[in-house]
Amino acid sequence: MTPKPYTHKDAVEYRPLDWTGVYPPKLPRKAVPDHVAIVMDGNGRWANARGLTRIEGHKAGEAALLDVVAGAIQIGVKHISVYAFSTENWSRSPEEVRFLMGYNRDVLHRRRDQLNEWGVRIRWAGRKPRLWKSVIEELQYAEQLTAGNSTLTLTMCVNYGGRNEITDAVTRIAEDVAAGRLKASAVSEKQIARRLYVPDLPDVDLFVRSSGEQRTSNFLLWQSAYAEMVFLDTLWPDFSREQLWHAIGVYASRNRRFGGAIDAPTPASMSAASDDSGL
Secondary structure, rough: OOOOOHHHHHHHOOOOOOOOOOOOOOOOHHOOEEEEEEEOOHHHHHHHHHHHHHHHHHEEEHHHHHHHHHHHHHHHHHHOEEEEEEEHHHHHHHHHHHHHHHHHHHHHHHHHHHHHOOOEEEEEEEOOOOOOHHHHHHHHHHHHHHOOOOOOOEEEEEEOOOOHHHHHHHHHHHHHHHOOOOOHHOOOOHHOOOOOOOOOOOOOOOEOOOOOOOOOOOOOOOOOOOOOOEOOOOOHOOHHHHHHHHHHHHHHOOOOOOOOOOOOOHHHHHHHHHHHOOO
């Protein structure tokens, strides 16, 4: 299976990672999140503010995605997952749904060689039913083309919903138990995780949403259990690597406890601190 080759009208300008001339802040490696999830929100509002159609807003978001991927590579992020088309998006107007189907297909078609040149591995998370055949073919071809890359993994979540992903995983477990391939007593978080759309996708460290909205919208629910949330007012078409770096700076300033408590000072430690002060 090979999607159609490039034509002249598909051509895009190839760019180096640092084409903007800006560089990331220097952070310790442990302060940089391994996996960043992004809800690319605000295309419609960006378009409305300029008297444009929602479709024009979606088109404007393509450059932002490319810039953010480049910035993620620069600062050392290893995984970026983006919410490209949710299962809830089917409820939008037929015109917008048709556009989004073609848009996701065409963005992959235009950008796959550029991303491959940067060492990006492209993966797909989502359901096949209802997706256009041409979209599935582009996603699968991009996965095959970039399978050997390791600089950064870009997971395109297309026809994706977090609850659906968990439901599908649990359904597979039920089928395995019914068929005798798995004992009911052996069902665990690990067994569920193995049946998610991309089983080896690491947990989300940093969850970013543009546009000022403060909700997860059913995105990577399982993987984001302990993610740090950063909500930025910038609308997605205006988003850049600098906004990503700002979000990472916020992440780096936080103390991740994963459900644990900050140790309270003991009388002994307080006494030692007093002795050290010279008072």
